[in-house]
Amino acid sequence: MKIGFIGLGNVGGKLAGSLFRHNFNLTVLDLDSKLMEKFKKKGVQIANSPKDLARKVDLIITCLPSPKICAEVMESGTGILKGIDKNKIWLEMSTTDESEVKRLGELVRRKGANPLDAPVSGGCHRAATGNITIFVGGERKSFEKILPVLTTMGKKILHTGELGTASILKVITNYLASVHLAALGEAWTVAKKSNLDLNKTFKGISVSSGNSFVHETESQVILNGSYNINFTMDLVEKDMALFNDLSKKLKTPLEISPFVLDIFKDAQKKYGSRAWSSMVVKRLEDKFGLDFRAFGFPDELTDNEKEEKGYEI
Numbered sequence: 001m002k003i004g005f006i007g008l009g010n011v012g013g014k015l016a017g018s019l020f021r022h023n024f025n026l027t028v029l030d031l032d033s034k035l036m037e038k039f040k041k042k043g044v045q046i047a048n049s050p051k052d053l054a055r056k057v058d059l060i061i062t063c064l065p066s067p068k069i070c071a072e073v074m075e076s077g078t079g080i081l082k083g084i085d086k087n088k089i090w091l092e093m094s095t096t097d098e099s100e101v102k103r104l105g106e107l108v109r110r111k112g113a114n115p116l117d118a119p120v121s122g123g124c125h126r127a128a129t130g131n132i133t134i135f136v137g138g139e140r141k142s143f144e145k146i147l148p149v150l151t152t153m154g155k156k157i158l159h160t161g162e163l164g165t166a167s168i169l170k171v172i173t174n175y176l177a178s179v180h181l182a183a184l185g186e187a188w189t190v191a192k193k194s195n196l197d198l199n200k201t202f203k204g205i206s207v208s209s210g211n212s213f214v215h216e217t218e219s220q221v222i223l224n225g226s227y228n229i230n231f232t233m234d235l236v237e238k239d240m241a242l243f244n245d246l247s248k249k250l251k252t253p254l255e256i257s258p259f260v261l262d263i264f265k266d267a268q269k270k271y272g273s274r275a276w277s278s279m280v281v282k283r284l285e286d287k288f289g290l291d292f293r294a295f296g297f298p299d300e301l302t303d304n305e306k307e308e309k310g311y312e313i
Helices: 012-021 033-041 050-056 067-075 098-110 140-145 147-153 165-193 198-206 213-224 233-249 256-271 277-288
Strands: 002-006 025-029 059-062 089-092 114-117 132-138 154-161
Touching (some): 002 050, 012 025, 012 033, 098 114, 098 165, 132 147, 140 147, 154 165, 165 198, 165 213, 165 233, 198 213, 213 277, 233 256, 233 277
Parallel strands (some): 002 025, 002 059
């Protein structure tokens, strides 16, 4: 199977790296020529346009920053829809709006091809090692056809149902992660003001009912002071907005979600759209004249789990 990958950013570049590492026939494309050059030096083929890439491969993967950018890559004069044809598969791995992925999916079907949405969850460090989780929505037959590709990029693969269901599940999980992160800022503030040993506090939370994946990962780079989680403020705001917009479409007014979104918007104003998302806790450090530093934590996360072939859950 020939695979094309568009979007070589923090997550996409690592997912494409897993495909290359496992000897798939790979063609890549990104606006950043430096990112493409890294793959070209390894012997990976480079496409001239999304249209060019779609013509050359059987599976077209997109992993892009926003629904707007994905629509441009799909629908422009040199877009994927100009090159995709019968029996090919489009795999949308961006975090996106379910109604938008359905709209684009219908355009893909009109070309005789098959759409799937497949956002990932688990952090960039797990994308690098092929241990990330992948949610997949769409036709079961197409899912099974590319399962060997999915189990190379990810460890736990969940088929969520029809096209769009994976995108809904993804924005739900990202919403929960954002709430946990905002809550961690308050937890570390109270711990610091109470003069607790922050190393022991980290261990205590980790073995308690208050533990979370966000604590186990992001608290480490918060305590280090790098805040480097390889995920930025603007992406959190985008994901939170997708969740809020979905609740409005469902005519389900929420209480916590709009409040947490406002916290991240405030942090983005203070530190910039490309600041690491974990810097949301720095709002409280700065407000109260504190720092949450502790010895022995890494400046960037690495995945120490052994890479192994993924499987459907």
